[in-house]
Amino acid sequence: RQEQYAKLRDVRAVTKDGVEIALHMNAGLAIDVPHVHETGAQSIGLFRTELQFMLASRFPRMDDQYRFYKGVFDAVPDRPVTFRTLDIGSDKILPYMAKIEEENPALGWRAIRIGLDRPGLLRMQLRAMLKAGAGRELRIMFPMIANVAEFEAAKAIALRELEHLRRHGYGEPETLRLGAMVEVPSLLWELDLIAERADFLSVGSNDLVQYMYAADRDNTRVSKRYDNLSPPVLRALERIADSGGRAGTPVTLCGEMGGRPLEALALLALGYRSLSMSPSAIGPVKSMILSLDLDEAQVYLATLLAADDGAPSLREKLRDFALSR
Numbered sequence: 254r255q256e257q258y259a260k261l262r263d264v265r266a267v268t269k270d271g272v273e274i275a276l277h278m279n280a281g282l283a284i285d286v287p288h289v290h291e292t293g294a295q296s297i298g299l300f301r302t303e304l305q306f307m308l309a310s311r312f313p314r315m316d317d318q319y320r321f322y323k324g325v326f327d328a329v330p331d332r333p334v335t336f337r338t339l340d341i342g343s344d345k346i347l348p349y350m351a352k353i354e355e356e357n358p359a360l361g362w363r364a365i366r367i368g369l370d371r372p373g374l375l376r377m378q379l380r381a382m383l384k385a386g387a388g389r390e391l392r393i394m395f396p397m398i399a400n401v402a403e404f405e406a407a408k409a410i411a412l413r414e415l416e417h418l419r420r421h422g423y424g425e426p427e428t429l430r431l432g433a434m435v436e437v438p439s440l441l442w443e444l445d446l447i448a449e450r451a452d453f454l455s456v457g458s459n460d461l462v463q464y465m466y467a468a469d470r471d472n473t474r475v476s477k478r479y480d481n482l483s484p485p486v487l488r489a490l491e492r493i494a495d496s497g498g499r500a501g502t503p504v505t506l507c508g509e510m511g512g513r514p515l516e517a518l519a520l521l522a523l524g525y526r527s528l529s530m531s532p533s534a535i536g537p538v539k540s541m542i543l544s545l546d547l548d549e550a551q552v553y554l555a556t557l558l559a560a561d562d563g564a565p566s567l568r569e570k571l572r573d574f575a576l577s578r
């Protein structure tokens with residue numbers, strides 16, 4: 254199997270009916286980065302920057318962060334990198350930061366909420382990214398954006414940092430794109446607005462599903478009750494892809510479901526054309542794509558959703574469909 258997947262490295266991910274799908278890779282550590290070349294991923298579609306912070310014994314300074322991000326760019330000289338700003342809080346604790354007692358940490362002070370309340374931290378990280386991305390295509394996305402105003406606030410901080418670099422004569426990214434993660438359900442009702450204002454959207458389905466079902470993603474007692482392939486989740490995901498399409502804003506999905514072939518099949522049928530996943534998932538997903546008649550899958554899934562009878566999941570039916578091809 255592994256050998257078979259290795260052979261697919263330089264094969265473009267095109268469905269049987271000729272639709273090309275962009276496959277990107279998720280990373281978080283320096284050792285993840287070389288997998289871009291082994292897997293043939295088009296880019297790093299999600300770089301989880303908090304891992305560097307979680308492994309450090311003190312808060313990484315601007316220079317530490319700069320060197321780290323520069324190292325990532327240097328290791329992928331020919332591809333863009335999408336860095337996500339710090340997504341700490343909840344389960345992602347920094348040992349050197351005073352622990353804040355919260356009754357519901359997953360609903361608490363985390364991710365962009367910390368960034369906006371402590372803009373010094375966010376500014377430092379953005380400055381490190383912008384400097385490291387000099388001459389390159391840099392994409393930055395903000396986690397846990399709950400409304401358009403939070404995105405605008407984070408974007409304003411990034412643009413101010415860019416201005417600062419210019420004034421001080423530093424090099425700047427050749428292209429800078431600022432995106433929002435869609436993973437807090439409130440954003441589902443501001444989709445057209447966010448799609449118009451962001452340069453790209455990235456769907457964090459792990460959190461989106463957790464919050465839609467009010468079921469802790471790490472607590473299997475409740476998380477296993479609900480399926481990613483349920484009509485409510487699929488409809489939410491479809492709306493996100495549709496809004497991106499209407500605004501002409503690229504949408505990628507970077508949650509774990511994008512790396513599972515059956516779920517990826519459903520995502521493509523909903524309109525997704527770009528997925529970011531762990532390195533080991535790229536081969537299996539590409540292999541599914543090469544054997545997929547997308548038009549047929551689209552019609553099939555649309556029919557299933559139209560005939561929704563309240564079944565909690567479409568997984569079985571989608572699996573039967575996939576196996577019968």
Ligand code: PEP
Pocket residue numbers: 299301340436456457458459460461507508509
């Ligand atoms: C997600 O929420 O789906 C996601 C990609 O980010 P993380 O798993 O790091 O929260």
Ligand code: MG
Pocket residue numbers: 396436457459460
């Ligand atoms: Mg998330």
